[in-house]
Amino acid sequence: ALCFTEFSMRLPKAGSVYFYSYATIGELCGFIVGWTMILEHTIGVAIAAKAWSQYLGHISNNSLPNLMNASFHWSDGEYFDESPDLIAVVVLIISTTTLLIGTKVSTVLNCVLCIMGGVIVFCIICVGFFHVNHENWTGDESFFKFGVQGILSGASLLIYPFLAVDAIANTSEEQKNPLRNSPALFTIVVSLTVISTVAVSVALTLMSPSHSFSDIAGVSVIFENRNIQGARYVFGVGALIFLFATTTSFLFTIPRILYALSRDGLLPECVGDLTSKDRIPVKAFLLSFCLSSILILSCKMSILLSMLGTGTLLTFFLVSLCVLSLRYQQCNVGMVQEYEDPNEEECITEFSYPSYVNKQFHADQDDVLSYKNSQRIKKPRDSTYKKMNSLVSMTSMGSESTLFPMSLSDGLEPSPTSWLISVLCIVIYVISSTVVSLLVIFGWKFIYMGSWWSIFLLLVILGTMMVSAFILCKQPQNKSKLLYKTPGVPILPLLSLTLNIFLLTSLPSNAFVRFIIWLLIGAMLYFSCAVFKSKERVPDDQEVVLYEVRESG
Numbered sequence: 001a002l003c004f005t006e007f008s009m010r011l012p013k014a015g016s017v018y019f020y021s022y023a024t025i026g027e028l029c030g031f032i033v034g035w036t037m038i039l040e041h042t043i044g045v046a047i048a049a050k051a052w053s054q055y056l057g058h059i060s061n062n063s064l065p066n067l068m069n070a071s072f073h074w075s076d077g078e079y080f081d082e083s084p085d086l087i088a089v090v091v092l093i094i095s096t097t098t099l100l101i102g103t104k105v106s107t108v109l110n111c112v113l114c115i116m117g118g119v120i121v122f123c124i125i126c127v128g129f130f131h132v133n134h135e136n137w138t139g140d141e142s143f144f145k146f147g148v149q150g151i152l153s154g155a156s157l158l159i160y161p162f163l164a165v166d167a168i169a170n171t172s173e174e175q176k177n178p179l180r181n182s183p184a185l186f187t188i189v190v191s192l193t194v195i196s197t198v199a200v201s202v203a204l205t206l207m208s209p210s211h212s213f214s215d216i217a218g219v220s221v222i223f224e225n226r227n228i229q230g231a232r233y234v235f236g237v238g239a240l241i242f243l244f245a246t247t248t249s250f251l252f253t254i255p256r257i258l259y260a261l262s263r264d265g266l267l268p269e270c271v272g273d274l275t276s277k278d279r280i281p282v283k284a285f286l287l288s289f290c291l292s293s294i295l296i297l298s299c300k301m302s303i304l305l306s307m308l309g310t311g312t313l314l315t316f317f318l319v320s321l322c323v324l325s326l327r328y329q330q331c332n333v334g335m336v337q338e339y340e341d342p343n344e345e346e347c348i349t350e351f352s353y354p355s356y357v358n359k360q361f362h363a364d365q366d367d368v369l370s371y372k373n374s375q376r377i378k379k380p381r382d383s384t385y386k387k388m389n390s391l392v393s394m395t396s397m398g399s400e401s402t403l404f405p406m407s408l409s410d411g412l413e414p415s416p417t418s419w420l421i422s423v424l425c426i427v428i429y430v431i432s433s434t435v436v437s438l439l440v441i442f443g444w445k446f447i448y449m450g451s452w453w454s455i456f457l458l459l460v461i462l463g464t465m466m467v468s469a470f471i472l473c474k475q476p477q478n479k480s481k482l483l484y485k486t487p488g489v490p491i492l493p494l495l496s497l498t499l500n501i502f503l504l505t506s507l508p509s510n511a512f513v514r515f516i517i518w519l520l521i522g523a524m525l526y527f528s529c530a531v532f533k534s535k536e537r538v539p540d541d542q543e544v545v546l547y548e549v550r551e552s553g
Contacts, residue, residue, distance in 0.1 A: 120238025
């Protein structure tokens with residue numbers, strides 16, 4: 001979340017991690033990340049909608065599922081649902097229609113639903129702690145049955161609620177004041193997610209043995225088994241409210257990613273077309289609806305859950321990697337604080353992404369950077385700054401790794417040599433972390449039994465990680481003034497990389513198989529079409545100009 005905050009203030013544009021990795025690492029990496037995020041958010045939509053359908057069926061005493069199975073039976077239930085989950089599709093239609101009405105309306109509605117769902121979650125926690133049975137933790141042999149590996153596997157599958165962080169980053173371009181709002185939103189969302197997830201997990205596992213949890217409408221069933229009156233309806237309705245808000249949130253993000261990809265030429269431009277009145281990407285919404293509907297109708301909940309987590313963890317991994325990369329590069333990417341004069345209040349300069357019309361740069365009214373209503377950053381006296389939409393710079397090596405390289409000054413210490421050393425240290429650290437995670441997860445028995453070779457290998461790799469981290473700490477960092485900097489660089493991003501690698505290696509193997517298939521489809525699309533129509537392939541020799549415009553009077 002701290003790394004996301006830095007990037008949301010460096011590059012407040014739609015696309016989130018796709019945009020960050022595009023600007024930092026390159027176009028191919030950016031496309032892979034964007035393609036992955038589409039799958040991950042689509043799976044999130046499908047899971048939330050199907051869970052909504054399951055809770056509705058539970059409230060109706062399974063009368064609706066039985067009716068659907070009797071009327072539309074089409075499978076034995078091994079790989080597909082016994083009948084098409086039309087209820088989940090209806091929920092998806094309602095959610096899509098709500099979003100097409102307008103961003104303001106859908107945002108207000110979603111906030112109201114989230115508050116109502118939050119009240120229900122608070123009730124679950126409070127009521128749960130009044131029905132605690134400590135033997136579920138101390139006397140139940142099934143508790144902590146799978147050890148640390150089981151916790152990592154569960155966490156890697158259930159990491160997707162933190163995609164709310166990515167949803168906030170995707171809306172940076174539409175916020176009135178992202179420089180003020182983004183940090184507060186990140187803090188609130190992460191805090192509530194962590195607290196609610198941990199508190200609910202503790203309450204439920206203390207109420208009921210973990211092996212007795214139901215796969216369908218699990219929360220309501222736990223309270224019903226403790227003979228709590230009205231639990232089926234109170235917590236069932238609360239789950240419906242919260243899951244609808246979740247469906248809308250995930251669905252809200254997918255069109256923004258599609259829009260960002262089409263804006264850079266990596267998807268057909270028609271996908272990102274906006275309506276003239278409300279500026280809504282209708283075609284992107286319809287495409288998102290179609291993708292989510294296909295998953296809802298073609299996959300069981302268990303299959304969707306097994307696919308979840310890969311894209312989310314890869315997203316978080318790349319955000320941390322991009323923060324490390326930018327901190328040790330010579331050039332600046334995104335929004336930086338240009339100067340700070342003691343006689344003037346703070347002023348910043350924004351560097352942004354391209355917008356082409358007939359291969360010409362253009363500026364419109366939205367390009368004016370105004371701070372008249374900002375409480376955090378004030379506009380200098382008698383002046384305003386105007387930015388022009390602009391393109392990722394193309395270097396002589398054909399890399400899209402930087403946005404608008406700035407000339408170095410004495411205050412910027414990184415050099416090509418220090419950058420090369422930093423890259424080597426990061427690569428060695430990532431490889432070592434991967435080996436350690438594989439060794440701990442799959443070779444834990446050998447380590448626990450005291451096998452000399454496993455302990456020796458573990459110590460050598462841990463030593464390599466520590467040495468590479470120490471050398472990286474000694475490298476000079478870019479001293480450019482940013483509106484927000486991730487604290488504890490490089491230690492905090494390195495820890496984030498390690499934890500994400502541990503969670504990635506804890507995922508089930510079939511999750512990687514399906515993820516690789518999705519990536520192969522994306523690779524075919526990229527190399528057959530997108531690579532030739534990308535805005536990076538459009539030659540242009542214009543400069544990006546940042547100039548001061550004096551106000552009249």
